[in-house]
Amino acid sequence: MGTNGGPRKIGIYGSSFDPITNVHLWTASTVAHRKHLDFVIFLPSSHMRHDKKPNISDEHRIAMIRLAIQDNPKFVLDTYELTALAGMHYTYYSMRHFHEQYPDDELYFIMGADLLADIADGKWSHDEELIAGNKFIVMARSGIDMTEAIARSPLLRNHDDGRFQLMSKGLAMDISSTYIRDEFGRGGEPRYLLPDACYDYIKQHRLYQP
Numbered sequence: 001m002g003t004n005g006g007p008r009k010i011g012i013y014g015s016s017f018d019p020i021t022n023v024h025l026w027t028a029s030t031v032a033h034r035k036h037l038d039f040v041i042f043l044p045s046s047h048m049r050h051d052k053k054p055n056i057s058d059e060h061r062i063a064m065i066r067l068a069i070q071d072n073p074k075f076v077l078d079t080y081e082l083t084a085l086a087g088m089h090y091t092y093y094s095m096r097h098f099h100e101q102y103p104d105d106e107l108y109f110i111m112g113a114d115l116l117a118d119i120a121d122g123k124w125s126h127d128e129e130l131i132a133g134n135k136f137i138v139m140a141r142s143g144i145d146m147t148e149a150i151a152r153s154p155l156l157r158n159h160d161d162g163r164f165q166l167m168s169k170g171l172a173m174d175i176s177s178t179y180i181r182d183e184f185g186r187g188g189e190p191r192y193l194l195p196d197a198c199y200d201y202i203k204q205h206r207l208y209q210p
Ligand SMILES: Nc1ncnc2c1ncn2[C@@H]1O[C@H](COP(=O)(O)OP(=O)(O)OP(=O)(O)O)[C@@H](O)[C@H]1O
Pocket: 014, 015, 016, 017, 018, 021, 023, 027, 110, 111, 112, 113, 114, 115, 139, 140, 141, 172, 173, 174, 175, 176, 177, 178, 179
């Protein structure tokens, strides 16, 4: 039960988390605060994804998410996609799983506007069922017009009944995992772009080295 006695509001934040960054944490916390979410599930994506292969093992990705979220009781790790069978590792199946796990709660898939544009361009699996059956919190990203992305896609515009909650973060903070990986790989110093414990973990395990 949520704080107001109604259903709980749960955000599901999917990413390869390769590695988790301070922007993942800050965006999750901003969304949770503004949208009054009871908690946010951090959902690391499968190594079976065709579009994004992780650069480190699932164990390392999980370990760093644990270190990053340990002090925040509203942040929870779920490894569902890491054990999903091939072909069942898509967001549609994950959301179906979470609806079964939390049947009385309101679920929101949290994503950046770049992903909304990808869905508009037909790049996601089971997009009809995913959109029809879910609600989304979409975070603005510079250079992407969210309302235009919805308008240009028949699928998105015909489900534009309030299920897309568009949110401008108020600050264009663009720390990417790619940038951090490149810095580690090329002798840079990405120290304050991710939690100290994750920085130390990467150094200790010599991750992202060429
Ligand atoms: N600065 C940001 N503002 C809004 N959304 C973001 C931002 N960075 C990432 N996201 C969103 O967070 C989710 C996970 O992003 P992801 O981890 O792929 O980003 P990334 O750090 O750029 O990763 P990579 O560099 O490995 O591609 C996606 O929904 C993405 O749109």
